[in-house]
Amino acid sequence: MTVWLPVLLPALTGVVTFALGDRRGTARAAVNLVGAIVSSVVVVSLVIKSYAGEVLSHAVPTLPGLDFGVHADLLGLLFSAVATVLWGVTLVYAIGYMDHARDRARFFGFFAWCIAAANGVALAADPITLFIFYEILSLTTYPLVVHSGSSEAIAAGRKYLFYALGGGAALLVGVTWLTVLAGPVPFTPGGALASVSGHTTELRIIFGLLAAGFGVKAALVPLHGWLPGAMVAPAPVSSLLHAVAVVKAGVFGMIRLVNELYGPELSSALGVAQALAVLAAFGIIFGSVVALRQEDLKRRLAYSTVAQLSYITLGTALCSPLAAAGALAHLAHHAVMKITMFFTAGSLAETLHVKKVSALPGVARRMPVTMTSFAVAAFALAGIPPLAGFASKWLLGVGAAEGGAPWALLVYVASGALAIGYMVPILIASLRPGDHPEAAGTESDPRMLWPIVTVAALSIIFGLTAGLPGSPAHWALTAIAPSFGGLMP
């Protein structure tokens, strides 16, 4: 049963938060933080077990021949650990950010449930369980997107729901069809469809349905439309949506789909992996170029996310061990880099009312620590060594070359240059002299400042330790190896 705890603990935290109501702020903060810390400890202990080779699993029988099961493999635990640990950091930030907001019980309650659902997606042992948690994630995120209640937020929320439920529908059709075709298909490293022979057309269509379902949350162009709109949500939610839980659930689904449902071999043989790779490559360039043009800070970050998520999808679709590992590592690396940026954007909006790139001059002088953290994340994202983004991009690029797709290497490199193109102007603008009347060096609320510094430090640490056991890059290599016949790093 321990394996259910990463799902149950945040869910329980959410229930208690709702029960406490809007008034008791201190108790709510305490319950949430304790929930996050205990969940993190549980996940870490599962990781240690899994590294030692012991994969816990548990299934609840529902319908005949239909189990509702989770398993704590290294692959899923990577996503789960990212979501759970960053949940704790985001909580501290959110407590500072939402200090004067209304409906805080609703906010923190759904926040916790989101994490429960994300952990469910991460640990799901088969496509059906994954689908169920995926839908729960869509539904629990909706109240967070529309939290402010403005008409703009409602519109964005409606759009999000349309996309998410449409994607869910595609997913459901795909999963059901596949089960009819192949029987129960628990995720298996290297592919679970060995028993199916022939049926190539059906398998291709099913792959398309599943990829479309995951593609919605993974913001795979052209299914990314909901993401920039969802920027109206409060900053902690943007951070959660865009860096940790929701979008990563999409790409994580892609990773399971290619590596552990179809398997790299079958995916290439059917031609579907190549098709996905081309779509993702287009998404990378498209997202990067559109990001160059965004004047609104959060929207620029959102399009950057569109590009970066396609990095992961492309790495997965290349079906080469190093690229697949790079993709999985980038899932963690991008999470810490992008969450730093969204935290910063939130701090600037909340403390200085700065939301546009053109309003940035003077900001670096006013909030040097915050902007330095942002700069670290920006350079990490652009792939400057020895920061986190470089480690994953190096794996992705080398994997692309190794997998016989040097064109993908060029896409990665070009998008690295474009990333500098949309990030550096932000830094340059903030360094220009401008007037923010308050004294230089006055940062935002410490509850918002320290989480930023923490996650920025993670983008350095993940890069520096990329070769050591336990770092996301090393973890990713270990987790992905079984899908490619058990190669070890």
Add this chain to the structure above:
Amino acid sequence: MTPLLPTGGGSLSFALDSVSVPYLFLFGVIWTVSGLYSFVTTPRGARRRIFAYYLPSAIGGVTVALAADAISFYLCFALMALPAWGLITAGGTPEGRRAGAIYLTLTVIGEALLLAALALMAVEAGGLRLDMLVTAMATSPVRDLATGLLLASIALKIGTLPASGILPLSYAYAPAGPASALAGASAKVGALAMLRLLPAGVMPENWAAVVMLAGLTTAFGAAALGILTTTPRAVLGYSSASQMGLVLIAAGAGLADPAAVPLSHAAIIAFSLHHGLAKSALVLGDDIVARTAGRARSLALAGLALPALALVGAPLTSGFVAKYALKDAVYALSGSVPHAVYSLLPWAAVGTAGLMIRFFILTARHAQVAPDTRHRAPAALWGGILVLVAVTCWAWPATWNHHAIEAVLDPRALLTATWPALVALGLTAVVRQTRGVFARLDGALAPGDILVTGARLVRAANAALPSRKPSERVTAETGPQAGRPLLGVEERLVTWVTASTLFVLLAVALVLLATR
């Protein structure tokens, strides 16, 4: 599986070998002297701003000489090049900002190309050490692609035509101290990359020919562009581009013929040492002239003659040694292209001499920027560099060239070294006599030439593109930038129906393509 994981301290490796020593010396001297110069000439209040960029750049600029694996090389390369943006834009003028933007764009593109090349090579080599990467290229199927990417990246660093504007742009707007560091060390990182990364001796002949011709074209083309500019440091920038063209010739000479590799490498090293120190001294000297008056000024102008003559390759200077090294490398090759290059080389010196004369004319015109009585410390630093310009290439065993040593005693060789300067002087006299004809050309070019024009064109094209009237709802979403072409596509994409239809169509098309 090969251990290709980028670890932190674990795989960043640094080593001292016969290539690192001269470059460590060169970069160490230049970044230190220029740093001290910046310190004594920058007002107290502005120091923080300058050194926030100078120091990281210097760390990357010095350690790159020691980098022994792909990751540390790329790291140092980036660490040197990116913060230099802050030095170029330190003046805060619109021209400086524009120069910084162009510099940053080209640098980022160059770095991207370098990274792609390194990744390709690392896969082939199954490791990260630079010597492994180069060795693996000999038999690799991606040899041509990797070499092409490398050469493109190096070309952007050393200002090979048509990118020669990057050097004048990076010298012209930075304060004198940082500018001298960039002038002496920045492009030399490109020379170091040639030594460390180019698969010397294993490429087909036509690669060597193309590279040598690109170098030759730049040697002449950049000189011609430089003569048309109007600020002393822009002239120096074009002169660097032209000289780095010669270094590119040396690199090309070693690409195809294994026997020519040692000569080619010796020439690159000699040229880097000679040109790095001399160019740094010229930039500092130009600033000293601007700070002095009367006798001190005359003395400074006289001091400038040493590095200027060295660049022209006058007898007994470091340039004399470097040119012999280059000639040896090219002379060793057979074939029509090397022969043509060999016979045209002396004419490149005419261009350089012309540039130096132009530089002197412009520098002598300098109005004194500030009646600065405290020019002792800057002048002393400059004097130190001048001493190094005079002795380094003679005292450095690695650059000893026995042809050069013999030639010092040979009157005919001395004449060969002198005539280009005389021709340039003669041409200058003719131009000055016929001022009316050439006056229109004087100052025809801002520093940065086609790059600046190109940037303007891009901006103009962007502004001129027809903009669609966006619907109001969309304006609210995409902000004032709405209506640009790609955003127009984006607006249509974000509707759910379009998106899903597109996805299905794309998926079907791609699967059909992939499975044909």
